[in-house]
Amino acid sequence: MAKKEIVVGIDIGGTNTIFGFVDRGGNILAEDRLKTNHYEEIEVYVAALYEKIMVASHKIMEEVEIIGFGIGAPMGNINKGTIEYAAGLPWKGIVPLAEVFKRHTTLPVIVTNDANAAAVGEMIYGGAKGMKNFVVITLGTGLGSGFVIDGKLVYGQDGFAGEIGHTAIRPGPSNRECGCGRKGCLETYVSATGLKRSLLKIMADSIEPSDLRSYSFNELDAEIIHEAAKRGDYLAKRAFEHTGRMLGFKLADVVAHTNPEAIFLFGGLALAKDLIFEPAKEYMEENLLSIYKGKVKLLPSELSTQNAAVLGASSLIWTMKESNF
Amino acid sequence: MAKKEIVVGIDIGGTNTIFGFVDRGGNILAEDRLKTNHYEEIEVYVAALYEKIMVASHKIMEEVEIIGFGIGAPMGNINKGTIEYAAGLPWKGIVPLAEVFKRHTTLPVIVTNDANAAAVGEMIYGGAKGMKNFVVITLGTGLGSGFVIDGKLVYGQDGFAGEIGHTAIRPGPSNRECGCGRKGCLETYVSATGLKRSLLKIMADSIEPSDLRSYSFNELDAEIIHEAAKRGDYLAKRAFEHTGRMLGFKLADVVAHTNPEAIFLFGGLALAKDLIFEPAKEYMEENLLSIYKGKVKLLPSELSTQNAAVLGASSLIWTMKESNF
Numbered sequence A, B: 001m002a003k004k005e006i007v008v009g010i011d012i013g014g015t016n017t018i019f020g021f022v023d024r025g026g027n028i029l030a031e032d033r034l035k036t037n038h039y040e041e042i043e044v045y046v047a048a049l050y051e052k053i054m055v056a057s058h059k060i061m062e063e064v065e066i067i068g069f070g071i072g073a074p075m076g077n078i079n080k081g082t083i084e085y086a087a088g089l090p091w092k093g094i095v096p097l098a099e100v101f102k103r104h105t106t107l108p109v110i111v112t113n114d115a116n117a118a119a120v121g122e123m124i125y126g127g128a129k130g131m132k133n134f135v136v137i138t139l140g141t142g143l144g145s146g147f148v149i150d151g152k153l154v155y156g157q158d159g160f161a162g163e164i165g166h167t168a169i170r171p172g173p174s175n176r177e178c179g180c181g182r183k184g185c186l187e188t189y190v191s192a193t194g195l196k197r198s199l200l201k202i203m204a205d206s207i208e209p210s211d212l213r214s215y216s217f218n219e220l221d222a223e224i225i226h227e228a229a230k231r232g233d234y235l236a237k238r239a240f241e242h243t244g245r246m247l248g249f250k251l252a253d254v255v256a257h258t259n260p261e262a263i264f265l266f267g268g269l270a271l272a273k274d275l276i277f278e279p280a281k282e283y284m285e286e287n288l289l290s291i292y293k294g295k296v297k298l299l300p301s302e303l304s305t306q307n308a309a310v311l312g313a314s315s316l317i318w319t320m321k322e323s324n325f
Helices: A042-058 A097-101 A114-125 A192-205 A222-230 A234-258 A268-272 A274-287 A308-324 B042-058 B097-101 B114-125 B192-205 B222-230 B234-258 B268-272 B274-287 B308-324
Strands: A004-012 A016-022 A028-035 A064-073 A082-084 A109-113 A134-139 A143-149 A262-266 A297-300 B004-012 B016-022 B028-035 B064-073 B082-084 B109-113 B134-139 B143-149 B262-266 B297-300
Touching (some): A016 A042, A042 A097, A064 A097, A109 A114, A109 A308, A114 A143, A134 A234, A192 A268, A262 A274, B028 B308, B042 B097, B109 B308, B114 B143, B114 B308, B134 B268, B134 B308, B222 B234
Parallel strands (some): A064 A109, A262 A297
Antiparallel strands (some): B004 B016
């Protein structure tokens, strides 16, 4: 009997790397992860990742055959197979990821931006099925984004289009510092880290009592703030509101630039539902030109938080196979 | 002998409407104009425009045959043939331009955004020949823009993509009022009118002497300020610098969104050359993420100020003819 073909989809995040064995139908047969930030050397990281994939594949190897590796990573460049100046990853400068990976395999390896991978995942397997013009925004430690226009992912001239996390929310040097070296990037406001930073400022300005006053910055995370907001904590609710408004303000720009049918929010912060969607929607609408008002859907991703990028990254290999073989 | 086929390209601006008879090679055989803002009723305007076109065509009618009308207008919608809520035009709300125009002719009539028309003109006849990813920004009374991605003009879901003039330069209610009803739009800073508004603010804050202090707001225009800047007028130079910086700040966002090979500036303000290009380039580069730095060309349009939109609008008909006939 012929073995079933599968692709290894890999999602490289600042904290974790998640990979899954994905069949043609988008089913993930097995999945595992390793800590991205434990590896300072890209060569050591790739070797550890490849070994972990091989170990995980061992159990299913009798039934399946790996046909390629699709990798999503922040600042991943599909043209060159590189990761370039990714602020949230341990490796600095331009990292030749595909090249290093290919020392371990002769199979095809494709690298792309993690949010672009999530957008492709949403298009093929999620809520954007059948849509031609939409945007996916991934809200994790940072903020990633991918644009689909006329049914195709937008790469631009150098493969770096669709990046809104590092556009500035306002000009001026007195703004929040970003890991990318700039100031006032959207990501410094709209991300799990941005939410924490906003909470601290609100806490400093206010005298409202809050359980959150007993947490250090390092102890806080989006989930703790989310739980507090659900209990009615004033500071936590204000932090979510501020985050949502900053997002909504920028989404008005995104709509004017790409005029999408829908914008999908994906990742940890999106799980806070109305706490983030309501102020984002309200402030987006408030800032939209009348021709766009009431036309753009702001929706939660229909893929579970961990699988969209894995599915999307794997689909790069399926697409390549169909067009080239 | 068969008559030469021509298209009437029409560029509707806030002040003037310009039309030209364009052949397949992009040559404008004849050209004329009428005052847009003299007509409060769209029906009366279209009737006057159509009549003027017929009169102008009379002289060349023995050699040529009109095969269609391509119209570029602010907020022109290619899907519906409408102009929708164009702040700078006399007609309010949704104007069924193509429908009104077709009361006069059975030939094809296509309406599009004027800046999109300019982008197509630049791609077919100007400096963007052979480019796949670029942006055209038209700087007139207002600010228009068109995005080309992967060789195709970006329309988006409802035909209104690529609009940067009405994205806000910063959040907040204390900003400059825009004709669109919002506050702080890029157009209120970066346009001939925006330049005047910036000049007034700078004049108010400064005690520097300047010839421009003897002009009223209504008397001032971009050309007067440009001439003053060339003479070394401090206030005029500061006004251009501010305009260029605001443009550059926003261009950094445009680059992050679309990752173009080049951005073309077109129209009156672009004629001020270094006065606008230098601060725009400098501030764009300063605000770019490292992956984009030094890669995006900021260029003047290679088409004369009045012809890009006429050429681009006419090319819509040629493209339609080639794909449908």
